[in-house]
Amino acid sequence: MKMQININPRLRLSPLVMVLLALMGIAFVVAMIRYINGIGAISNLSYSYPWGFWISFDLFTGVAIGSGAFVMAAAVYIFELKEFRPLLKPSVLTGFLGYTMVVIALLVDLGHPERIWYMMIHWNHTSVLLEIGICVMSYLTVLAIEFSPVFFEGIQWKKTAHFIHKFIMPFVILGVVLSTLHQSSLGSLLLIQPAKLYPLWWTPILPVLFFISAVSIGLAMIIFESTVSARYFHRGLESHLLEKLGRAVPIVLAIYLIVRFTQLTLANDLQYLFNSGLMSILFWAEIILGSVIPLVLFSIKKIRQSPNGLLVSAIVLLIGMILDRFDVSWFAVRHPDPLTFIPSLMQFNAHYIPSLPELSISIGIFSAGILAFGLIAKYLPLFEEEDGHHTASH
C-alpha cells in the first residue's frame, strides 16, 4: 500500500518563528504579573512620568507606522492611481496589525483595561485622548472592512469579497478622515502641556506637523515593508512603483521642513536651536535623520532605482521620524517631581528609564505583529492582484 504523507513545509517552525513565540510568551507572563501586582510591579512609570516607553513606542510609533494604510488607500481609491494597487493590501494589513498592537499595548498600559470601552459611552468632548480613542476604534473597524476582501478571497468566498469591494468607497473616505484626525491629534495630545514640553516642540500647529510627518512615515513604511517582505518571501519586488512612491517623499519632507522652521521663526524659538544642550542635539538629530538626509537621498534618481538605496533611505527617515515621536512624547517633556521637589538642589529631578519587563511587553507585542503579518502573507492572497496582473512585471 502506498501511503502519501504530506507535511506542509510551511507549518515547520523556523528559528525566527520560535524566537518570536518565545518573546510573546515572555510578554504574556510579564503582563500577568502586571495584572496581579499592578503597573509599578513591571515598569518604572512614576508620579512624574505617568507615560513612558509604551506610549512613545506602542502608541505614538505604532500609529505613525500604520499611516501607510491611509496614504495608499487615498492614492488608489480617491486619486485612482490604480498602478499602486499591488502595494495597497500589504499596507492596509500593516495598518490593521499596527493598530491592533496599539490596542493590545493599551490593554497593558491602562489602569483599567476592562473599562476601555467606556470611551464609547462616557464622552468628554474637550479631551484629545477621547478623540484619539474613538478614531482608533473606528479606524480599526474600517481597516478590517478594507482588508476583509483579501480574507474572503483567501477562503474562496469570491462573491462576498466582490460585494464588499462594491461598497468600499465610503469606508475609504471615512478611513482617510479618521486617519487625518487621529494622526494629527497625537500631536494635539501634547498641547495641554505647554509648560512641560520643550519650546522646540510645543506649538499650536503640532497636529499639522504630525500629519505631514505621518504621510512621509507612511510612504517610507510602504517602501520598507515591501522591500523586506519581498526578500523574506522571495517574491518579485514592485521596484518601479516604489521608485514612483519615493518621488513623493522629498515633496512631503520639504513641506514639513518649511512649516516647521517657519513656525519656529514666528514663535521666536530659533534661540533654542543651538544652546539647549541635549534638547538641541535631539532636535537636530530628528531633523537631519528624519527630513534632511531622506530629502536628499529620495531626490536622487539612482538611489530611488536601487532597492537597497530605497530601503536605506526609508530606514533613515523612519529612525528620524520615530525619534521625533519619542522626543514629543518623552525626551523633550520636562517633568517636575512635585513630591520631592527641592528646587535649590535641582530644577527637574525626575528620572525615567524604562525597565526590562516594560520593554519586554512592547517587544512581545511587536513580535506578535510580525508573526501575524508572516502568517497572513503565507495563507492569504496578499501579494497577488485579483485581476491576475503580475506585480513584478515591467
Add this chain to the structure above:
Amino acid sequence: MTDIKNIKHKAFLYDATRCIDCRACMIACSVENKIPMDKTRIWVAGVGLKGEYPNLDRASMVYHCMHCEEPDCMSACPVGAYSKREDGPVLYNKDVCIGCRYCMNACPFGVPHFDYNKGLIDGAFIDKCTMCTQRIDVGLEPACVATCPTEALVFGERADLIKEAHARIAAHPDRYIDHVYGETENGGTSYLILSHVPFSELGLPPLTSKPVKEVSEAVMGLTIPFALTWGAVLTGVTVGVHEYNKRKENAAKQTVEAEKESEDAK
C-alpha cells in the same frame, strides 16, 4: 463668620511665612481620608536653608490640589471622571476612570497620583485632594486647615481670602513678595499662596492667566467642523477624479474610433 456650608466659592489661603513645617496637615489629611501610610494627598516640600549665618532663612510649601477654576485634568480626562463643583472643589469619580493617566500629564502642578502597586483585583485609581467635601458639607473646615497650628492654612470665601492676602502684603510689604499666586495663575485657583521667597523656589510653575488647556480645547473645537469639511472635500475629489478619468477614457475611445472610421473611409 459665615457658616462654611454657605460659602459660595470656597478656597484656601496658604502663607509660607507662617508655616513651621510641622507636617500636622499631612497626618490630619491621611487620618481624615483614611489614606494608607505609603501615600498622601498633601505634601510639604522643604526648600532647605538659604543664606548665611546669621541671616538664615527657610521656606516650605504645602501642596495639594489647587482646585483650579478651569481644571486641566477635567479637560483632559477622556471619560469625564473629573468635575468642578460650583462651590470650589475639583472632584474625581473613580467609577468611570479607565486609568489612562492623561490627567497626570495635563495637571501643571503634578497633583493627581496613581496606584501603581495595585492590580486588576484591587483596582488602580487616581487619588487627589477632595477639599474634604465630607467635612465642608457639614460646616467643618478641611482637615489640613483645622489642624494647622499657626494658621498658615486658612479656609474661606475666595474673594475674601484674596482681599486678606493683599491686606497682609500691604501691612508687611517687606515680608512678602507682592503677588498672590493663584489669583490669576492658570485662570485662577482655589488655593492661594503668599510667600516671602520667589514662587519658583517653592516649586510652583510659572503660569499665565490662561489655563494650560486653552490651546488644546481650541484645537479640539475644530475637530467636528474639520472632519465634515475634509470628508466633503475628499468625496468631491473622489467624484471629480473619477469623472475626469472617465471622460479621458471616453475621449480616448472616441479618438480611436474616429481614427478607425477615418481609416475605414479611406
